[in-house]
Amino acid sequence: MDALSGAPAVEILGLVFRRRPGAPFCLNLARFSLAAGERLFLAGKSGSGKSTLLNLIGGAIAPERGAIRLLGEDITRFSSARRDRFRADHMGFIFQQFNLAPYLSAFENALLPCRFSPRRRARAQHPQREVERLFTALDLAPQCWKQQAATLSVGEQQRVAAARALLGRPEILLADEPTSALDAERQLAFLDTLLDEAGQARSALVFASHDRRLAERFHRILDIEHPQGDNPEDAGG
Amino acid sequence: MKILCFLALKSAWNRRSTLALMFLALTLSSVLLLALAHVRDAARTGFTGAVSGVDLVVGPRENPVSLVLYAIFHLGAARRNIAWESYEDIARRPEVAWSVPLALGDSHRGFPVLGTSADFFTHYRHGDRQPLRFAQGENLRGLFDAVIGAEVARALRYRHGERITLSHGDGRLPGLEHADKPFTVTGILAPTGAPVDRTVFVSLAAIEAIHLDWQGGRPMPGVTIPVDQVQKFDLKPKTLTAFLIGLKQRAAVFRLQREIDAQPGEALTAVPPGVALDELWQMLGAVDALLTGISWLTLGVCLAGAAAVTLAGQNERRREIAILRAAGAQRRHIAILLFLESGALALLSIASAFCLVRLAAFVLRAQAARWGLGPLSSGIPAAQWQLMAEMLGAMLCVTLSPLVRAYRQSLSDGLIPRL
Ligand SMILES: Nc1ncnc2c1ncn2[C@@H]1O[C@H](COP(=O)(O)OP(=O)(O)O)[C@@H](O)[C@H]1O
Ligand SMILES: [Mg+2]
Numbered sequence: 222m223d224a225l226s227g228a229p230a231v232e233i234l235g236l237v238f239r240r241r242p243g244a245p246f247c248l249n250l251a252r253f254s255l256a257a258g259e260r261l262f263l264a265g266k267s268g269s270g271k272s273t274l275l276n277l278i279g280g281a282i283a284p285e286r287g288a289i290r291l292l293g294e295d296i297t298r299f300s301s302a303r304r305d306r307f308r309a310d311h312m313g314f315i316f317q318q319f320n321l322a323p324y325l326s327a328f329e330n331a332l333l334p335c336r337f338s339p340r341r342r343a344r345a346q347h348p349q350r351e352v353e354r355l356f357t358a359l360d361l362a363p364q365c366w367k368q369q370a371a372t373l374s375v376g377e378q379q380r381v382a383a384a385r386a387l388l389g390r391p392e393i394l395l396a397d398e399p400t401s402a403l404d405a406e407r408q409l410a411f412l413d414t415l416l417d418e419a420g421q422a423r424s425a426l427v428f429a430s431h432d433r434r435l436a437e438r439f440h441r442i443l444d445i446e447h448p449q450g451d452n453p454e455d456a457g458g
Numbered sequence: 459m460k461i462l463c464f465l466a467l468k469s470a471w472n473r474r475s476t477l478a479l480m481f482l483a484l485t486l487s488s489v490l491l492l493a494l495a496h497v498r499d500a501a502r503t504g505f506t507g508a509v510s511g512v513d514l515v516v517g518p519r520e521n522p523v524s525l526v527l528y529a530i531f532h533l534g535a536a537r538r539n540i541a542w543e544s545y546e547d548i549a550r551r552p553e554v555a556w557s558v559p560l561a562l563g564d565s566h567r568g569f570p571v572l573g574t575s576a577d578f579f580t581h582y583r584h585g586d587r588q589p590l591r592f593a594q595g596e597n598l599r600g601l602f603d604a605v606i607g608a609e610v611a612r613a614l615r616y617r618h619g620e621r622i623t624l625s626h627g628d629g630r631l632p633g634l635e636h637a638d639k640p641f642t643v644t645g646i647l648a649p650t651g652a653p654v655d656r657t658v659f660v661s662l663a664a665i666e667a668i669h670l671d672w673q674g675g676r677p678m679p680g681v682t683i684p685v686d687q688v689q690k691f692d693l694k695p696k697t698l699t700a701f702l703i704g705l706k707q708r709a710a711v712f713r714l715q716r717e718i719d720a721q722p723g724e725a726l727t728a729v730p731p732g733v734a735l736d737e738l739w740q741m742l743g744a745v746d747a748l749l750t751g752i753s754w755l756t757l758g759v760c761l762a763g764a765a766a767v768t769l770a771g772q773n774e775r776r777r778e779i780a781i782l783r784a785a786g787a788q789r790r791h792i793a794i795l796l797f798l799e800s801g802a803l804a805l806l807s808i809a810s811a812f813c814l815v816r817l818a819a820f821v822l823r824a825q826a827a828r829w830g831l832g833p834l835s836s837g838i839p840a841a842q843w844q845l846m847a848e849m850l851g852a853m854l855c856v857t858l859s860p861l862v863r864a865y866r867q868s869l870s871d872g873l874i875p876r877l
Binding site: 305 | 778791873
């Protein structure tokens with residue numbers, strides 16, 4: 222069930238989300254879409270709802286109203302089991318921290334998506350070799366590969382998480398403040414490799430960050446506090 | 459699901475010390491419950507197995523349970539005897555197929571000595587109505603022949619032809635030895651698991667013979683009757699402790715019992731073993747219920763501890779669940795993962811407890827037989843299966859519920875791990 226090639230990777234229509242029925246709006250997004258290979262910078266202060274939006278796109282929580290179309294399919298109409306399968310097959314995630322199962326090695330962590338999703342395994346072709354390639358591209362020292370995730374530094378952990386998200390070239394990449402735990406020099410190097418690999422895989426990337434300095438490397442910006450419907454502002458450059 | 463087992467093992471290994479302590483606590487509290495169930499079953503099989511061919515145990519009028527415990531299991535203090543004539547009267551009745559007299563009171567190095575007739579070895583049945591078998595030698599013939607049970611032979615390393623002497627009473631008072639009248643072991647019984655294993659058998663006449671020159675429980679001062687003289691005396695027994703009856707038709711049991719209980723003359727009581735067992739069970743019922751209650755309470759305390767430990771680790775589990783879901787694990791994978799760990803913990807605890815109880819029962823089998831407990835059954839009694847199922851249910855409920863909470867919470871958290 223490969224996606225219709227013409228459909229946008231992510232398309233959101235009339236999205237309304239509240240934490241509890243009757244609570245104030247947490248998120249209210251009229252219209253928004255992202256094509257394959259496009260990179261979006263999701264801007265907004267801490268607590269503005271960036272993670273919530275990523276959770277909605279990831280199908281982990283359900284909106285009160287509205288459609289979330291991924292690769293042409295409205296996942297709000299899916300059963301929860303089907304959403305889980307869709308996520309495993311088509312999406313990669315990187316978070317600010319706590320990305321890895323602490324008791325698995327770096328290598329085993331990176332391989333996880335291919336263990337759960339036959340589609341990702343097929344797309345990776347040789348998952349082990351692909352992990353090695355990604356680790357090398359992300360500049361992860363080989364002596365870390367077999368190390369327990371809990372013993373890795375934060376920077377190393379983030380690179381393992383990036384390799385895991387990229388493995389099997391998922392159509393949609395969701396990144397939630399993945400650079401916030403890194404020091405300034407590391408941030409840009411990490412971001413460049415991530416964008417490079419995402420570009421090669423033609424993955425649509427939603428990158429949430431409170432740090433506007435990073436925005437210039439993206440095609441578009443969506444400010445979650447002032448969403449502009451169909452026309453998110455263009456990033457400079 | 460290879461990956462799930464792999465993850466469950468890795469995750470459990472990561473928390474191995476907590477899990478090991480939980481396992482230990484659950485195992486030990488399961489041991490309590492299972493040991494109790496085992497003793498209950500072993501007592502029942504021991505009791506029924508020791509009297510399996512007997513229709514009535516007849517003795518002086520007293521509590522039926524203590525009569526059976528003394529006559530068959532040699533437990534309890536020596537008591538009033540009954541007259542030989544009373545035995546002969548009843549043994550001659552037409553409905554009686556066989557009868558075996560029993561005279562207890564002496565001992566040999568801590569093992570009870572039973573004066574009886576050679577008929578004992580043909581009529582007595584143990585376990586599932588098995589007849590007695592001689593492992594070595596044969597039945598009582600000569601006056602000073604002795605037959606010993608398997609446990610006596612094993613514990614004292616006796617062989618065929620061994621010369622032994624008997625002690626008066628339970629042998630705890632020094633100087634009360636029938637040292638002048640030694641016996642020869644002419645037969646050794648094969649193991650049975652019944653009290654006969656721990657018994658030294660001699661003839662009733664021999665019991666008379668060794669007490670010829672005794673009076674009031676001690677040797678008569680200045681009188682000794684040497685072995686070669688005893689045959690000149692009348693060795694017909696005058697009293698006995700109790701006797702066993704087998705009937706031609708079992709249907710006659712309760713009628714004969716009533717007649718014996720009501721007959722004029724010596725005050726006797728006749729007890730069908732099944733009735734004694736039921737009474738014993740009623741006597742022990744309250745104690746059993748109390749012990750069972752305490753054991754469940756112990757398991758409850760351990761489970762509360764296990765739940766507390768699981769709750770304390772809940773945030774870590776929430777994070778772990780979020781991480782795995784973001785990496786592609788579906789809800790059912792997570793559910794299986796959590797269930798695998800709880801299930802394995804519960805199953806392993808119960809299985810280890812079961813093995814420990816069986817091992818202990820095997821190691822302590824000699825001691826257990828002394829208390830009238832039956833041997834280990836080869837199968838697992840239904841009551842123990844049920845108990846283990848109940849324990850499994852209780853453990854799963856308690857250890858799974860905090861995990862179910864963590865799972866639910868992680869679903870509403872979404873994929874992004876939160877502190
Ligand atoms: N699981 C949750 N339960 C209750 N409130 C939440 C939960 N997650 C987020 N929130 C609240 O929703 C709002 C948006 O949070 P979030 O999406 O994490 O913002 P951001 O990622 O932009 O910092 C915040 O006010 C936060 O407190
Ligand atoms: Mg956030």
